[in-house]
Amino acid sequence: xxxxxxxxxxxxxxxxxxxxxxxxxxxxxxxxxxxxxxxxxxxxxxxxxxxxxxxxxxxxxxxxxxxxxxxxxxxxxxxxxxxxxxxxxxxxxxxxxxxxxxxxxxxxxxxxxxxxxxxxxxxxxxxxxxxxxxxxxxxxxxxxxxxxxxxxxxxxxxxxxxxxxxxxxxxxxxxxxxxxxxxxxxxxxxxxxxxxxxxxxxxxxxxxxxxxxxxxxxxxxxxxxxxxxxxxxxxxxxxxxxxxxxxxxxxxxxxxxxxxxxxxxxxxxxxxxxxxxxxxxxxxxxxxxxxxxxxxxxxxxxxxxxxxxxxxxxxxxxxxxxxxxxxxxxxxxxxxxxxxxxxxxxxxxxxxxxxxxxxxxxxxxxxxxxxxxxxxxxxxxxxxxxxxxxxxxxxxxxxxxxxxxxxxxxxxxxxxxxxxxxxxxxxxxxxxxxxxxxxxxxxxxxxxxxxxxxxxxxxxxxxxxxxxxxxx
Numbered sequence: 285x286x287x288x289x290x291x292x293x294x295x296x297x298x299x300x301x302x303x304x305x306x307x308x309x310x311x312x313x314x315x316x317x318x319x320x321x322x323x324x325x326x327x328x329x330x331x332x333x334x335x336x337x338x339x340x341x342x343x344x345x346x347x348x349x350x351x352x353x354x355x356x357x358x359x360x361x362x363x364x365x366x367x368x369x370x371x372x373x374x375x376x377x378x379x380x381x382x383x384x385x386x387x388x389x390x391x392x393x394x395x396x397x398x399x400x401x402x403x404x405x406x407x408x409x410x411x412x413x414x415x416x417x418x419x420x421x422x423x424x425x426x427x428x429x430x431x432x433x434x435x436x437x438x439x440x441x442x443x444x445x446x447x448x449x450x451x452x453x454x455x456x457x458x459x460x461x462x463x464x465x466x467x468x469x470x471x472x473x474x475x476x477x478x479x480x481x482x483x484x485x486x487x488x489x490x491x492x493x494x495x496x497x498x499x500x501x502x503x504x505x506x507x508x509x510x511x512x513x514x515x516x517x518x519x520x521x522x523x524x525x526x527x528x529x530x531x532x533x534x535x536x537x538x539x540x541x542x543x544x545x546x547x548x549x550x551x552x553x554x555x556x557x558x559x560x561x562x563x564x565x566x567x568x569x570x571x572x573x574x575x576x577x578x579x580x581x582x583x584x585x586x587x588x589x590x591x592x593x594x595x596x597x598x599x600x601x602x603x604x605x606x607x608x609x610x611x612x613x614x615x616x617x618x619x620x621x622x623x624x625x626x627x628x629x630x631x632x633x634x635x636x637x638x639x640x641x642x643x644x645x646x647x648x649x650x651x652x653x654x655x656x657x658x659x660x661x662x663x664x665x666x667x668x669x670x671x672x673x674x675x676x677x678x679x680x681x682x683x684x685x686x687x688x689x690x691x692x693x694x695x696x697x698x699x700x701x702x703x704x705x706x707x708x709x710x711x712x713x714x715x716x717x718x719x720x721x722x723x724x725x726x727x728x729x730x731x732x733x734x735x736x737x738x739x740x741x742x743x744x745x746x747x748x749x750x751x752x753x754x755x756x
Contacts, residue, residue, distance in 0.1 A: 353367055536567045625700040
């Protein structure tokens, strides 16, 4: 199959019978779009409405609410009472968009779990420490979580609107800030979408440098997550050591690419700068330090019964749920779902290499840690191979100022991030972004309901869904 495959226009009847692994939904220009892992389809809106996909694909619910908030388009057959973006309510508590179904209504209540002895506990949107805003409403019976409802939208920035009317080169800065911890992955997906729309390919050296940066980003985030989970379980030593390695990788990234997070380094047409003198050595030093200590750190997870007791069997996501929500990244792979956008559909330079994808089936916090550790090892191997085989030549080329439609995917440390855009004479007329987190938030709600409330920080960190990546 040629990738990306052209968008397919379908009838309402075909829309209602779509099958596959659902990824995202949005509306634009009188059309409703549905993205599946191997296909992008669209159908015409009828008086601003389209048949809801959420009854068959539960992961579509957030996207349907977002399309209503942003564009006023209605998913017939879906419950649109809850808003997706909180900022659309004014200071008086009323809807900020004229004609909204919820305009003028009171703030929606949280429905508690049924039964006697159930009470609610509210957490957020302001949290302790440095964390993005989100509201969690727990229904509890004693310590047992019966139901969790997450409300997002507090970090809505109007990112999609800010990109419209700009060239891909100018809009790339906004793509890099969709979710700061996945800035490289989002920048790659954005660049690939622009290049697909213009039928343009970045130089080989740029493709390899993009992959080096993406794998550094993956290792740094995995190391930080593993340490944070261990810290919440009371193992401050592990937290300190993994945080140290994350810092070493960020410092190496600054030496190699001029920025700790490598933000704004990936641009449509290539990369903004070549790897600096001493960058390769700095990266290798950080990788070698992690590789040396990782076996002993892993043994701590395996040998301490008190730590295993907190992690094993906690925050369960079944293999069936992972399939239903097309979970990606370590969330999906810890629950038996073999999916990695670097391999399928694949993109340069990953489409020319062998990729080892770890898979577990336990679906708990411990399994998500094991997946991360395995990916630390694999990403280390990939970075070394990419640096050793770095092609010579230019690092960027100016894309033509053309017109077209394109979409693409990049595998972030969380899972696949998808970007779709339409260009007219070199300017973005419309764009949509789907972060892997959008399909992971409902899984967090499900996983929390398998544990006690004291274990929620462990579960939350083990899934580590992005708030900003969803609040577009």
